Amino acid sequence: MIQYAGILLILIGIYGLLTETNLIKIIVSLNVFELGLNVFIISVGFVREGVAPILTSVNNHSGLVFVDPLPQALVLTAIVIGLGTTALGLAFARRIYMKHGTLNIEEIGGGIND
Amino acid sequence: MINPVLLIAIPLLLAFVSILYKGYRNNLLVFGALVNAGLVLTLGKGEYLIGGFKPPFGINLVLDDYAFLGLLVINGLFLLITLMSLDKIGENATVLLVALAGLNGLLLTGDLFNLFVFLEITAITAYILSASSRQYQHSFNYLVLGTLGSGLYLFGLILLYAVFGSLNMADLSLKMATADTSQLVIPSLLIFIGLGVEVKILPFNGWVRGVYGNSDSLVGPLFSAVYAGAMLLVFGRIFAQVIPLGAYLKTLLLLLGALTLIAGELAALSKTRIREILLYSSIGQSGLIVTLFLSGLVFPAVMQLFNNILSKAVLFTVAGQMADTTGTDDAEALQGAFARHKLAGVAFTIAGLSLIGMPLFYGFVSKINLLFGVFSLDNYWLPGVILLGTVIEGTYLIRLLVKLWMPGEEGLVSHESHATKAPLEIQRARVMGIVVLSAVLLVGGLMPGMIQNNLSESGRLLDETTPVYLFDLKGGQ
């Protein structure tokens, strides 16, 4: 079930990217997209009734079902990278605002040398 | 034997050091680029484990001939471009060092997720570098599309992981070879789009015009040669060597590549600003190289890739320099610009002719090879498309060269007095750099055997079935 939530979030994010004209909202849409992606990745490693893949004094018999740890590690990395791009995108948005006085992408010239 | 991880680690270390010692940033950058270029020559081929886990569980670096050649050219170009445009680096030395680490990582890694990380690192440096034109809306556009693209790439690779349970390229390619290709359609498409944003495949490359079109003499060659080269090599790694494409998807993606080629060349034909002409030409060339990779012609694609990036480094350096010093890069306003800059003009001309694929230059060798390759697949429409692209490309490049060399109004004999009065300056370092690059193109064209032997070796090791054509021409193959 959880992967459908992820895909839904991805679609919402893409919808946002398609329709939003505000720079900040575009970045938010991108974040929603990434969030959905992360949820989806987690869902790939999910195993019903699985436990964390750590052998402890309690959990050390061979009948254990582990959750796949790799997607979780991937998500961790993806979150960090997403943070970086979000920060950079916000910095760009701020610079655009300083230069053009607006955050609406329709109001910013798209010409090459302007 | 030197571990190739140093190629990633040294620039990263220097990047951190350069934050501490801001005064020495540029020195550290040059040092890093020099060390890397030197290290590449001493590398030994093979697989290197990172962290001690054996593949397919751990991350590994793969240094085969494909990666080696890529590293050689990318590091060499990186060094040359930084040396040429040291005065343009300014605040960006740290970013460039990170970029170098990321680019080397892209070429070396044998793991799909690791590739994603390097993709993002490289892309973030590219966003920052693109902002040096102060046209932030284009950088923002690039950032959004780049992030979305790598997100889709990540989506694709996680689907692959869900199906095959591995992220290691070699392991995956073995598992996928026997898999049902219909399972692969969606993940391969997502990965294709993800990489397509970076390698400038047509509908995904909306950012290129704004970013390349405003590039200066550092960012222009860096993007069009170093970044584009590395990204295309990654594309080739994944689509020619890892992911097998089903007939349906392959046809569609081939069409997309061919469309990129023709549309890019047509768009370039309709432009008058030099950087715009060149950026659309880059798009067209990307389309061509992507088509070759998708057809499984790794060796011709790599040759054409090298031809493209070596030429583009020269062309974009000069074009960026024109824009930097005169404030415009409109061909009409710059007519006869080479009358006062003959040496730079000759280098520009050689690069242009090589890009078209004129004999005596390296581009001819690669063009003939790729045509042999495409015909060997019994594909008869693709060479027609490629040659049509060559005709269009030749038309606008010759038009540009003629405009830049021969000033004058129609109906009057070309004379220096018509030449532009724009205060064009081309620094000596840049002239030397582009002369070196064009000399490489010339030598490659006159003595194809020399470069050929190195390249063909790589072609063979990549894939036993990759057709290898030797250009010694005792009657063909």
Added chain:
Amino acid sequence: MTFDILIVLMFLGAVTAYLVSKADLKAGAYATVLFSLGALVLLLLGRGEIGSEFTILFMGFEVTTIGWYFSGVMVLVYAMTAFFNSYWMDKMIYPGSYNFLYLFSLGGTVGLFFAKDLITLFIFWEIVVWSSTFIVPMGKSRRAAVVYYTISTIGSMATLYGIMLLHRISGTLDIQGAFAPLKNDPVLATVIFFIFIMAGLTKIGIFPFHIWLPLAHGSAPHTFSPVLSGGLVKMGAFIAYMSVGILPAYEAFKGSLTVMGIPIQIYALMILGAVSIVLGTLMAIKQDDAKKLIAYSSVANGGYILIGILLMDQLAFAGSMMHLFNHAIASAAAFLAIAVVAHRTGTTKISELGGMIHRMPLTYLTYLIAIISLAGIPPMGGFVSKWLIIQGLADQGLMFMALAAFFGSIGSFLYVFRPLAAVFLGQLAPRHEELASAPLLMKIPMTILMVLILFFGVLPGWILGIIGQIQVAAGIEPVMMSGNSILAVNGVLNTLNVFMVFGFGFLIALVIFMLMQKSRRVGLMDTYTSAEFIYTPELYHYGSAFYAPFERLYARHPSVEDFLMALAYKGHEAGLMVNALFFSHKPGVTVFWITVIVAVVTLGGVGL
């Protein structure tokens, strides 16, 4: 040994000429003379080595009779034109590069004809294309260079496709071997025939690819127009020969539909040749620029050459081979004469000139002889070759082709007369009263060419002998000579007798001219105007609206040039559309396309 030295020498010569030009421009121009003359000498010395093979770098060469003949024509034109270079050194924007490219393209043309494999052929072909592309814009038009390049490249890329296809089929690039499998496969042979010959058609300037000739020949530097028209155009004839002779087209098309005994594939191209003859002639008649006029006449003559080569028979083929030599030297001579005029007066507009015979008689004589030969009037070389072509056409009963050939011959009287009458004869404009005659160095090549045109018109035996060898090598019956007579089916042409008759007529005319009263020279402004003041003296010029009544007959002709330009504009528009559709600073546009692609692929995939 001679030929590899020859080819390498030209490329070394190019570099040498460039370096010498850096020290002294004139010396650099003289270097081009020396090297091209050296090439001529080497070629003549090396005639005994026909059949030898050699390699340079990775390229294989083989000396054949036809290759030797073609490169002889080429080198002769280059060597003669080179004498003019030194006078244009101070007018060129890059004189050193001009000298370099001049010899460089010469090296390319020489190597081209000796190529043993198709890639070598293509390499040299493209070398010539790009090196000459950079010479053309040094003249009056930048656009001309681009049009020239584009049309050449359309041809050469089509040919490259043909080469690759041949390699795929036969597994070899060797010229003889590559065509071998086509003999038994008419469909494939048809495809290859049309694709491969494209480079030839574009280079000769066959309709609809003729538009580059008037542009490039008309506006190239005056010293390069002779080479373009006399020399480089003939490269196309070589490709045409390969497509018919080496393919061999007649054998491969044995089973196909025939028109008047000719396979329809070949006949289709002959029609293009005939159209070129008619079109070139009509367009030449209405030109006011002397260089454009000769350029259009090259279109017409290219048509003759193509038809003759396509016929591959005893007479027309021999005529065509000879015509390409005659046309090369005659059109070079005509362009050189115009170059002298341009050198002295600074213009090539017919209506701005007049009476040049009084200032430069030798140039006039050169031009006279050249255009008589171009028009195919005895006793010049052009007559012999056109006679042979028309004989061949008549022999095969190809009446439409013969009609076009006759039309071209008669039309050529009209267009050669125009510059003759208006540039060289007529009244001398007042501003040209003080002109000097041609400098000595220009007189040398003009005299040589003049003598050659006349000599081969009177005694074509030597050249027809070589052509006979070419025909034997190509497997067709050689042209027959007996003494000074050329034996054809429908008649015998004794060129010496023709010359005697014309010489006799000339003598009688000379006697009358000497004995009779001298004509009085009338200046351009010496006219009766009923006390009206002349505001526009140009209108009183002999050459203004020279053929107005005739030109009116086809003033509203359709033009393929408009069509091609519209096509180019469509390409431009398509480029703008790509730009508008896909490239924006708004991420939403690209995101939209990504979703479209994903949707198309997924939905398409469901269907499968």
